[in-house]
Amino acid sequence: MAPPHDEVADSRDRAWGLRVGTEADGTEARQPVMADVARLAGVSHQTVSRVLNGAPHVRPGTRARVLAAIRELDYRPNSAARALVTRRSQTLGVVSFDSTLYGPASTLDGIERAARTAGYFVSVAGLRSLDSRSVQEAVDRLRDQGVEGVAVIAPQISAVGALAKLSSAVPVVAVGAGSRSRLPMVSFDxxxxxxxxxxxxxxxxxxxxxxxxxxxxxxxxxxxxxxxxxxxxxxxxxxxxxxxxxxxxxxxxxxxxxxxxxxxxxxxxxxxxxxxxxxxxxxxxxxxxxxxxxxxxxxxxxxxxxxxxxxxxxxxxDFGELGRRALELLLEEIEGVDRPRHPVRISPETVLRRSTGPARRT
Amino acid sequence: MAPPHDEVADSRDRAWGLRVGTEADGTEARQPVMADVARLAGVSHQTVSRVLNGAPHVRPGTRARVLAAIRELDYRPNSAARALVTRRSQTLGVVSFDSTLYGPASTLDGIERAARTAGYFVSVAGLRSLDSRSVQEAVDRLRDQGVEGVAVIAPQISAVGALAKLSSAVPVVAVGAGSRSRLPMVSFDxxxxxxxxxxxxxxxxxxxxxxxxxxxxxxxxxxxxxxxxxxxxxxxxxxxxxxxxxxxxxxxxxxxxxxxxxxxxxxxxxxxxxxxxxxxxxxxxxxxxxxxxxxxxxxxxxxxxxxxxxxxxxxxxDFGELGRRALELLLEEIEGVDRPRHPVRISPETVLRRSTGPARRT
DNA sequence: CGGGCGTATGTTAGCGCTAACATGCGCCGC
DNA sequence: GCGGCGCATGTTAGCGCTAACATACGCCCG
CATH class of the missing domain: 3.40.50.2300 (Response regulator)
Structure with a gap:
């Protein structure tokens, strides 16, 4: 992990060298930080922060200089630092039982799409097995990672109990978890x-x-x-x-x-x-x-x-819809919107094809 | 939801109240931090850190006290703080085109399993479309989140070009990306x-x-x-x-x-x-x-x-195997293992069933 | 024409953690 | 019996960012 020093580099260093780069003058090129941008733009780092976060009271000219500096350095804010101070990771977790199946996979897909639109990242955690300890473990993993909320695609009855216990730690919504849950939940009817x-x-x-x-x-x-x-x-x-x-x-x-x-x-x-x-x-x-x-x-x-x-x-x-609705609910949950908690139910629709026909008169 | 505290609370506070909790004595219970554990165990926060990270030179008795305090407070390390100082997020990114399809979904599943075993989280980013700008965008998103490496399940030829450009920013492996790529890559033959x-x-x-x-x-x-x-x-x-x-x-x-x-x-x-x-x-x-x-x-x-x-x-x-191998390669990449870069190829196997038969003699 | 207010910026103090160094203590060897 | 060394721990200084407060500079109004 060592950033390259000047001496002979071992393969470890070289790998880093590739990503971090070394300037022609031999100075080491770190990933630029906000202060670098500030220096280049001739402002304080706070002003850079303001530009980045769309804060008011930044003169257009200043904003432009900052943006130019950002582009020139290819600066990207450090999300860990931001998360540390804001206490928001912009990350949601999804736990899923078997994301190889069509239903869960499509639901995950719907959640991811919706999350992206809402400005969230999504982190997945697969379940090893169906028991409630496993659900607990998956949610904990996600929590340790600092997700702001978790959607559980776990249609096992045993999972529902596990979920109830978890709700106090981080907002959780159950996706397709059937009817007996007290948790915020969205599922098909x-x-x-x-x-x-x-x-x-x-x-x-x-x-x-x-x-x-x-x-x-x-x-x-x-x-x-x-x-x-x-x-x-x-x-x-x-x-x-x-x-x-x-x-x-x-x-x-x-x-x-x-x-x-x-x-x-x-x-x-x-x-x-x-x-x-x-x-x-x-x-x-x-x-x-x-x-x-x-x-x-x-x-x-x-x-x-x-x-x-x-x-x-x-x-x-419509699994995509299911995922979207789940995300919507989760976001409300995270933002503390307090609203009547009847579970969201999506009505399925039957599709007639050729595998059904009239009973034969005997 | 929300156990209210005593005063009038708006919905936001109530939502928070649920997660953060309020003590009987009215003091607000923050999420415990390392210092809280240290205080309870009668040691310095550094010692707590040492216990958590398995550092040597901690007396067994001390370790036990610290662990007890951790359990009592249900303390969980703040991953953002850790990532900030270590510069390691323990997170890998996966970009996938249509994770609704069986192949990509199974590959993702394989990657997630393997990543978990290796102690990494996985964050997913779906592609909006097949063009290279979209791949760029997805990888950038992941990068902004601070992932340590990215696996791209993007079997489009157009993606391959986009990938080449990205390789200098963060380690990337191409999964199932065909043969013309110079990137580290694993695919079926x-x-x-x-x-x-x-x-x-x-x-x-x-x-x-x-x-x-x-x-x-x-x-x-x-x-x-x-x-x-x-x-x-x-x-x-x-x-x-x-x-x-x-x-x-x-x-x-x-x-x-x-x-x-x-x-x-x-x-x-x-x-x-x-x-x-x-x-x-x-x-x-x-x-x-x-x-x-x-x-x-x-x-x-x-x-x-x-x-x-x-x-x-x-x-x-075997898509699971594909995912596993991809992760393996990505990890080597991240750790800077320098080894011959011939692409990993997995041989498929043909399965004879009843849809094939001898040609009719005409 | 000076006090006040709003705008545009800078400065300071952490967020919670780890790395690096500092300290204290017991025990060994000579 | 004392210098030194290794173990066990504490102390300090950031990581890169945002929030809160501080400052500087007009400009309007009385």
Missing amino acids: NRAGAEVATRHLLDLGHRTVHHLAGPVGWTEGRDRQDGWRQALEAGGARVSRIGGGDWSARSGYEAGRRIAHDPEVTAVFCANDHMALGLLRALREAGRAVPGEISVVGFDDIPEAAYFTPPLTTVRQ | NRAGAEVATRHLLDLGHRTVHHLAGPVGWTEGRDRQDGWRQALEAGGARVSRIGGGDWSARSGYEAGRRIAHDPEVTAVFCANDHMALGLLRALREAGRAVPGEISVVGFDDIPEAAYFTPPLTTVRQ
Whole structure:
């Protein structure tokens, strides 16, 4: 790390040399600081600070000289110094469980975009596992880094408890964390989405709709299941799950093999699109026609869903919007806006494609 | 939220009150600082610092007292202050183009995991668009935040030029940026992967292999196309593209419709799995059997590929590994390790599934 | 024509930490 | 028995910035 001295440089020094540079006259070129800019512009460092922060009462001519000096030196304010004195890091944290999945990844993306617009940086912390200690650990990491707020994309029920404890340290919002949380929260109305999807199948004449549920412990999975059950009960249909998966296509495939030859099953509501994909595959291998013999609907509307075989009827969620709303809420939280704390719910919209059709009259 | 203090508080104070807390005796509880810990432990703040940083020459008893005080106060070091004096932020930046896509998202995930293990935070910056100004801007943002190094997941050719200019400011590694860059870089051997995939089709007896290319300007697309062409030329086959897509299933679908009725086409190598999915769909709608009439291979091996109809033969890339290697390289860069700079290449592996089969003897 | 006020700037004092040096103390060797 | 050395700790001086106060200079008004 040593800034290069004049003597022979070891490889360490050389690496630095590349970045810090050495002037032709042999003087060492440090990263310029505010005082350097001030000297060049013939003003005090405070005036430079004023220019940088858009403070009033700076004569236009002075401002121009300062800006010129900044450009000439390619000066950039030291964010650590600024954060130290202002106590604001301009950084937000996002903790996410598996940012490899489409939903979390898109949400993160939405948050990042919105944060940038609002002038914040975003720092991410992945979760090692789903337990609450892990959430605690991730939030702590972020906190140690000095983030001003944290958005937790952690749709596990177990995470919700962990979050409650954290709220006193730094503002936290839960993203897509289901309904039982007291925390500021934004999520999709999974229950409503599931209800609509299920009713759609019922309306097509299916006697009942089976449900391929998400993993136990995920709030989204639970809410979708609740919505499904509710639609069934409202329609007077028999309630029958066909087990739960882990969101993956593989688990959908396995479930599909289990039910492929069950004549009772004429319509399946899957808790997400990936599982629906696996299910479709299993059904095809078993020679069951979709939607001829069995109708299938998914949840999420991933970009690929329209290209499945057959194209998947599903429930669309706008993850980008979710991220944006989460950020908005977090910012309010940080700025201490005190407003009625009912959770933000975003309504999903169902997308009809070719994987659903009328029940066959037997 | 906000536990109010006794006096009338505006919403701002209340919000703060929540986080900072108020003691029973009415004194306001600031976030504890090192001096508070020192006082409680009966030592100087420097000794606290020594304990925190694992410096030698601290008596075990003293260390224990300090640790106890830290725990009691729930003290956490101020990272801005530390960064200011050490000039190390312990933060790395990642710029990514579309972290919604499977590849970039997984790479980011791999980088984050590895960074955490190495004791670094990671800050992300999304790109607004693909031009080099945008890359510049993203890296600058990160730099302003004080990151110690940046990994750029930007597989656009245009980005490579922008990167070269940046290298003098802060260590940068290019992730998956193709072969023409002089920067430290890690990527898959796209060319080799494409060659193997193409040869596989040729070996099945196809007279030639058509290529559904990636978008112009993406190094990965170009390298895959190069590999495909090379395999064709080596095999004495005619070289014929069927146009380029934008990585999306939609674009694959459109390409598929264009070629579905072309009897010349018996094998297609798609530049990624999503386009392959769209292509499969178009083929199915046109009534062309896969692999009976046309064989299809993809690239990436996204988790869903095995559940396509039919399951897709493709080229697997381990994005997690890619991220890990990128981080490793970046760390070396930061620490000034001077070592031969040949780019790190990771060999992909082809995965045979059911979308490819022997050419029909005509 | 002088007191006061508003504008434009400079000066000073930290933010919370680490690095460098200073101090004090016990223990060893001769 | 005392100089010296190494361990354990304390003291001091910044890191680069902003906030708060201090100063200087017009200009208006009575």
